[in-house]
Amino acid sequence: MSEQEIILRLKKIVEPYVQRLEGLNNFREETDFLRDLEINSANLVDVVLDVEDEFDIMIDNDSMDGMLTVGDAKDIIQNKIG
Amino acid sequence: MIGNDIIDLELAFKIEKSSIPRFLDKVFLAGEQEYIQSSKDPEREIWRLWSMKESAYKAQQRVQRFERRLNPLHFECMLIDDRHGMVFSEENKWKIISDVHQSHIHSFISDPRQHIHMMPKKSRNSKDLLPAIASAIAMKIQEISLEKDGFGIPFIRLLDSNRIIPISLSHHGNFSAFVIPLINS
Numbered sequence: 696m697s698e699q700e701i702i703l704r705l706k707k708i709v710e711p712y713v714q715r716l717e718g719l720n721n722f723r724e725e726t727d728f729l730r731d732l733e734i735n736s737a738n739l740v741d742v743v744l745d746v747e748d749e750f751d752i753m754i755d756n757d758s759m760d761g762m763l764t765v766g767d768a769k770d771i772i773q774n775k776i777g
Numbered sequence: 778m779i780g781n782d783i784i785d786l787e788l789a790f791k792i793e794k795s796s797i798p799r800f801l802d803k804v805f806l807a808g809e810q811e812y813i814q815s816s817k818d819p820e821r822e823i824w825r826l827w828s829m830k831e832s833a834y835k836a837q838q839r840v841q842r843f844e845r846r847l848n849p850l851h852f853e854c855m856l857i858d859d860r861h862g863m864v865f866s867e868e869n870k871w872k873i874i875s876d877v878h879q880s881h882i883h884s885f886i887s888d889p890r891q892h893i894h895m896m897p898k899k900s901r902n903s904k905d906l907l908p909a910i911a912s913a914i915a916m917k918i919q920e921i922s923l924e925k926d927g928f929g930i931p932f933i934r935l936l937d938s939n940r941i942i943p944i945s946l947s948h949h950g951n952f953s954a955f956v957i958p959l960i961n962s
Contacts, residue, residue: 714948729845730929735949737789737827739847740803747799759803760848 696776701750701769708745712738724766742768750776779943779958780836780871781885782828785950786821786878795819804830804849812856821882825875826854828884833864833871835945836886839930840869861887881952885945890958903931903946906953913957914942933957 706722713719715733718726728734734742743759746752746768752775754762762768794800801810801823809826816822830852838845855863864871872887903923910933911918922934923944933942945956 736831736847737784737824737949740800740849741792743803743847744797744799756803756848756850760846762847763845 698769698773701772702765704749705746705765705768705772708749709734709742712742722765724764724769726765727763728765729763746772752776778836778840778871778886778888779945779956780832780834780839781883781945781947781954781956782831782835783884783947783949783952783954784824784828784882785952786824786881788950789824790820793820794823806850806853809854821877824882825877825884828882829854829862829864829873829875831947832873832884832886833866833869835930836871837866837869838928839943839945842928842930845929883947883952883954885954885956888958903948906946906955910944910955910957913955 702722702724706719709728709732710719712734713732714735715731718731718733726732728739728742729736739762740759743754743762747754750772752772754771754775758771762771795813801813805813805826813819813822813826827849830849833852851866853865855865857863860874860876862873862875864873873884874887875882875884907918907921907923910923911921914921914933916935920936922936923931924934925931931944931946933944934940935942942960943958947954
C-alpha cells in the first residue's frame with residue numbers, strides 16, 4: 696500500500712472526529728491530531744480503534760502513546776502491515 | 778495545580794463503550810474495568826474515570842513539561858465517593874473532584890488554593906470563552922490574549938504587562954470549562 700493511500704484512508708477515518716475543519720484542507724504527515732484538527736483526546740482512542748479495523752492491525756499501548764500526528768499513524772501502520 | 782476536563786455526555790453516549798473490550802483495554806486498568814462493569818451506570822462511570830485521568834494528565838504535563846502523549850493506562854483512578862477520587866501516576870497523586878450531571882461531567886484537580894470554575898453552555902471554542910475568562914480575572918477582552926506554549930499548554934497573557942496567568946481549558950461537544958488559579962497578592 697502506498698504512503699499516499701494510507702494517508703488518504705487515514706483522512707477518512709479521522710474526519711468524523713475533527714473539530715477544526717480547516718485542518719483537513721492541508722492534511723499531511725505533519726498534521727497534528729490535537730493541535731491542527733482539535734480532535735478531542737477521548738476520540739483519539741476511537742481513531743486508534745478505527746485504524747486497527749481499517750488496516751486489520753493491532754496497535755499496542757506503546758504505539759498508541761506516540762500516535763500524535765498523521766505521520767506517526769502512517770509509520771505505525773506501515774510497520775504493522777510490513 | 779490546575780487541570781480540568783469536561784465531557785458532553787450526549788456526544789459521549791453515542792457509542793456504547795462498555796461493550797467494546799478493545800476500547801476498555803486501551804484506556805482502563807483491570808481494577809477500573811471491574812469497577813465500571815459492576816456499577817449501575819457503566820457508561821457514565823467510563824466518562825467519569827476518563828475525565829479524572831485527563832485532568833490528572835493535564836496537571837502532570839504542566840508540572841513535568843512533557844510532550845503530549847496518549848497513555849491513559851499510566852493514570853490509575855481510585856474512587857472515594859460520588860464526587861471525590863484520586864489519580865495515581867508515577868510518583869504523583871492527584872486529588873480530583875468530579876461533578877457528574879445528567880448532561881455532562883466536569884472533573885478538575887482539587888487544590889486547597891482557590892480556583893475559579895466556569896461552564897458556559899454552547900461555547901464551542903476558546904474564542905467564545907474569552908469574555909468569561911476576562912471577567913474571571915477582572916480584565917477586559919481586549920486586554921488579554923489566550924495562547925499556548927510549545928507543549929500545547931494554554932495560558933493567558935496580560936497584554937499591557939506581559940504577565941502570564943495559567944489556565945486549564947476543556948471543550949467537548951456543547952460544553953466548555955476552564956480553571957484559573959486565584960493569585961493572592
